[in-house]
Amino acid sequence: xxxxxxxxxxxxxxxxxxxxxxxxxxxxxxxxxxxxxxxxxxxxxxxxxxxxxxxxxxxxxxxxxxxxxxxxxxxxxxxxxxxxxxxxxxxxxxxxx
Amino acid sequence: xxxxxxxxxxxxxxxxxxxxxxxxxxxxxxxxxxxxxxxxxxxxxxxxxxxxxxxxxxxxxxxxxxxxxxxxxxxxxxxxxxxxxxxxxxxxxxxxxxxxxxxxxxxxxxxxxxxxxxxxxxxxxxxxxxxxxxxxxxxxxxxxxxxxxxxxxxxxxxxxxxxxxxxxxxxxxxxxxxxxxxxxxxxxxxxxxxxxxxxxxxxxxxxxxxxxxxxxxxxxxxxxxxxxxxxxxxxxxxxxxxxxxxxxxxxxxxxxxxxxxxxxxxxxxxxxxxxxxxxxxxxxxxxxxxxxxxxxxxxxxxxxxxxxxxxxxxxxxxxxxxxxxxxxxxxxxxxxxxxxxxxxxxxxxxxxxxxxxxxxxxxxxxxxxxxxxxxxxxxxxxxxxxxxxxxxxxxxxxxxxxxxxxxxxxxxxxxxxxxxxxxxxxxxxxxxxxxxxxxxxxxxxxxxxxxxxxxxxxxxxxxxxxxxxxxxxxxxxxxxxxxxxxxxxxxxxxxxxxxxxxxxxxxxxxxxx
Numbered sequence: 001x002x003x004x005x006x007x008x009x010x011x012x013x014x015x016x017x018x019x020x021x022x023x024x025x026x027x028x029x030x031x032x033x034x035x036x037x038x039x040x041x042x043x044x045x046x047x048x049x050x051x052x053x054x055x056x057x058x059x060x061x062x063x064x065x066x067x068x069x070x071x072x073x074x075x076x077x078x079x080x081x082x083x084x085x086x087x088x089x090x091x092x093x094x095x096x097x
Numbered sequence: 098x099x100x101x102x103x104x105x106x107x108x109x110x111x112x113x114x115x116x117x118x119x120x121x122x123x124x125x126x127x128x129x130x131x132x133x134x135x136x137x138x139x140x141x142x143x144x145x146x147x148x149x150x151x152x153x154x155x156x157x158x159x160x161x162x163x164x165x166x167x168x169x170x171x172x173x174x175x176x177x178x179x180x181x182x183x184x185x186x187x188x189x190x191x192x193x194x195x196x197x198x199x200x201x202x203x204x205x206x207x208x209x210x211x212x213x214x215x216x217x218x219x220x221x222x223x224x225x226x227x228x229x230x231x232x233x234x235x236x237x238x239x240x241x242x243x244x245x246x247x248x249x250x251x252x253x254x255x256x257x258x259x260x261x262x263x264x265x266x267x268x269x270x271x272x273x274x275x276x277x278x279x280x281x282x283x284x285x286x287x288x289x290x291x292x293x294x295x296x297x298x299x300x301x302x303x304x305x306x307x308x309x310x311x312x313x314x315x316x317x318x319x320x321x322x323x324x325x326x327x328x329x330x331x332x333x334x335x336x337x338x339x340x341x342x343x344x345x346x347x348x349x350x351x352x353x354x355x356x357x358x359x360x361x362x363x364x365x366x367x368x369x370x371x372x373x374x375x376x377x378x379x380x381x382x383x384x385x386x387x388x389x390x391x392x393x394x395x396x397x398x399x400x401x402x403x404x405x406x407x408x409x410x411x412x413x414x415x416x417x418x419x420x421x422x423x424x425x426x427x428x429x430x431x432x433x434x435x436x437x438x439x440x441x442x443x444x445x446x447x448x449x450x451x452x453x454x455x456x457x458x459x460x461x462x463x464x465x466x467x468x469x470x471x472x473x474x475x476x477x478x479x480x481x482x483x484x485x486x487x488x489x490x491x492x493x494x495x496x497x498x499x500x501x502x503x504x505x506x507x508x509x510x511x512x513x514x515x516x517x518x519x520x521x522x523x524x525x526x527x528x529x530x531x532x533x534x535x536x537x538x539x540x541x542x543x544x545x546x547x548x549x550x551x552x553x554x555x556x557x558x559x560x561x562x563x564x565x566x567x568x569x570x571x572x573x574x575x576x577x578x579x580x581x582x583x584x585x586x587x588x589x590x591x592x593x594x595x596x597x598x599x600x601x602x603x604x605x606x607x608x609x610x
Contacts, residue, residue: 015100017108038313048314049325050422053299056307056322057429060298064249068256071105094313 008076017071021079025071028083033062035090099260106253109246111464111478114457115485116228116243120297121454122489123225128435128447129585131189134219136585137500139567141191141213144578146205148182148365149357153349156193156208157373165198173197176340176378178370185581187366187385187395187436189219216508216518218496228301231525237301244297251291254283271607275463282456286449289432296433329423330396335371335381342376346405349380355408356382356401360415362389363399364437370405378405385437386416394437397427458486465610479610483541484532487548492527494552494559496520497589501562542608549600556593560586 008020041055066086073079126133135141157178165173179196181188183205188194192211195201202211228240258280265281268274283290308320315325327333349370357363365384372378383400386393393399393416402412419427435443461482468475499520509516535544563586564570574583 015104017101017104022108034309038310041310041314046420046422047326047328049322049327050329050420051314052307052310052322052325053303053329053426054422055310056303057295057299057426059306060245060248060295063245064252067249068105068252072102 018076020076021071021073024079024083025067028080028087029063029067029070032083032086032090033059033066035087035094036062038094039090099257102253102257102260106250106257107464109253110250110460111474113243113246113250114461114464115482116240117247118454118457118461118485119230119489120226120228120240120243121450121457123222123493125447125450125454126222126493127219127226128443128450130219130223131185132581132585133222134189134217135185135191136563136582137218138214139569140211142567142569142574142577142579142582143191143204143206145185145191146183148184149350149353151183151193151205151350152208153353156203156205157349157370159203159208159210160195160198160201167197176371176373176375177337178373179334179368181367182365184364184366186439214508216520218500218520221496221521221524222493238305241298241300241302241305244294244301247290247294248298251287251294254280255287258284271609272463272466275459275466279456279459279463282452282459286453286456289449290453292429292432296429329420329426334369335379335402338372338377340372340375343374344376344378344406346374346378347408352380352403352405352408353382356403359401359410359413360384360386360399362386373405376406379403379411380405387437389416391428391431392416392419392424394427394431395434396430397423461486462607462610480532480535483535483544484528487545488528488531491531491548491552491555492524494555495527496524497559498555498562499523501559501566542603542605545608546600546603549596549603553593553596553600556589556596560589560593 037055037059040058041051044051044054046054070079070082073082160178160180161175164175167173177197181194181196183191183193185191190202191205192213193203193205195203200212202213203209204211228237230236263277263280265277268277304322307322311322311325312320319325349368353365353368356365363384364387365382367383369381369383370378371380379402381400381402383398385395386399397416397419398414399416400412400414401410403409404411431437432446435446438446465475465479465482468478503519507519510519510522511517531544531548535541538544569577569579569582571583571586574580574586
């Protein structure tokens with residue numbers, strides 16, 4: 001137990017990527033960027049189809065930027081937080097407004 | 098931290114590299130689609146003709162001779178005709194294509210019906226470029242994810258360059274040479290690769306990634322983005338009006354000259370005729386403005402609608418009148434489609450793309466140099482990468498040769514009740530044979546050398562077979578003014594000579610891994 005906690009919370013000195021970072025950077029990045037384009041394309045004032053196309057075009061941009069941001073985190077716990085907190089905040093914004 | 102960034106760049110890069118290579122290699126061949134398309138079919142060896150010189154009345158008679166049935170079982174109305182003009186750049190063909198009739202092509206010089214080949218290698222290259230390997234949907238979606246990964250690699254590569262200030266010194270080892278040129282070639286073509294990634298993701302992944310967004314924006318009406326009202330990316334057809342009173346319309350040639358006079362600078366590629374020889378007849382001409390770069394191509398078209406009886410302008414749209422979205426999308430797509438490019442810009446673009454291709458090959462060889470030799474991924478990727486890189490070269494030159502060498506009866510064959518194309522099967526077989534050779538004979542230097550020789554021999558075969566079987570020799574091509582086909586023949590020969598030279602001069606020191 002102690003080992004797992006140490007593994008997750010402490011700064012890694014080796015430079016391997018690890019499953020947690022890759023998983024959260026790809027899927028967490030996808031979720032966060034998808035919520036982001038939903039918010040952005042809702043604010044645009046063109047027709048619905050135009051809004052969808054613009055949203056889909058900027059999706060890979062945000063997805064890869066978000067993935068890079070998550071994977072560059074210092075500890076594994078940090079990478080989980082970087083994926084979860086924006087996702088929850090953006091979902092709350094989507095849900096409320 | 099720098100090391101981890103480097104690791105993720107390597108990890109994602111090596112996973113998508115071979116997909117990107119296939120897409121890029123066949124993309125370069127697709128740039129030359131117009132020339133290959135006219136070269137591969139002897140029925141398309143016809144002179145180019147100005148659109149205003151085509152006798153449209155004669156052509157319309159030819160189209161309305163027979164009645165056709167649409168997909169819904171109803172008769173296709175004879176007075177509604179949509180056809181694309183023989184503009185070699187936009188439609189990659191020098192025939193008139195009637196769009197709302199199945200497989201209906203007309204020779205613009207004589208207005209006679211032409212039946213082109215059913216399997217065209219120019220279309221096949223386009224299919225490979227968009228990820229249609231084995232006609233499977235899965236590969237298409239994989240190619241979409243690959244383009245997202247390309248965007249990611251662009252970001253991480255730029256970040257790597259910013260963080261580690263690399264110096265571009267003269268290199269000593271192979272490894273440093275590959276690393277330097279991989280970095281430099283991709284750094285200078287960065288905007289282009291970024292644009293390829295963004296647009297590729299839209300084409301292949303757009304339909305499958307949009308349902309949630311569509312559901313949210315339409316408030317739960319539909320999941321399919323294509324079912325919403327489409328006002329961009331496709332030009333909607335005009336509303337049908339029932340026939341009421343018969344009146345002779347003005348001839349299309351006159352309407353065409355009238356339409357060109359309305360614009361300063363226009364090149365039409367498509368025409369739609371509604372209710373011809375009726376009181377409500379309308380003709381729509383669609384085109385692009387050649388001097389209006391970056392905002393006037395396929396997604397932001399300019400059009401004009403003329404009244405068929407009085408030649409009055411009913412509606413007109415210039416490229417500058419397009420909405421903000423249309424202009425933006427057009428600017429993004431302009432350098433991917435290349436539909437409005439003439440000969441020289443196409444060739445320059447192809448050379449830039451070959452630069453990207455070389456950078457990609459360097460990336461693969463760099464990975465092979467750095468990898469640990471006893472790892473599983475090294476053992477898999479070494480033969481696989483050589484198969485795909487050499488196999489693309491070999492099998493595409495094989496396609497060029499087989500276009501003319503395969504007899505007409507054997508173009509398609511039936512197997513288990515399904516119709517397959519022989520050339521397509523041989524194309525995949527080439528890869529398999531090469532993989533087998535690489536697995537059995539481990540000398541990669543010799544295999545690369547002989548692949549270069551073999552593909553150059555195949556290209557020479559293709560040119561000679563074209564001369565003999567189509568009965569268009571160099572002299573006849575020159576006399577009849579078919580310069581584009583002559584140039585295609587000569588450039589294939591030059592490519593063959595270049596490959597022979599490359600095979601001869603190939604240095605062995607680059608195969609040390």
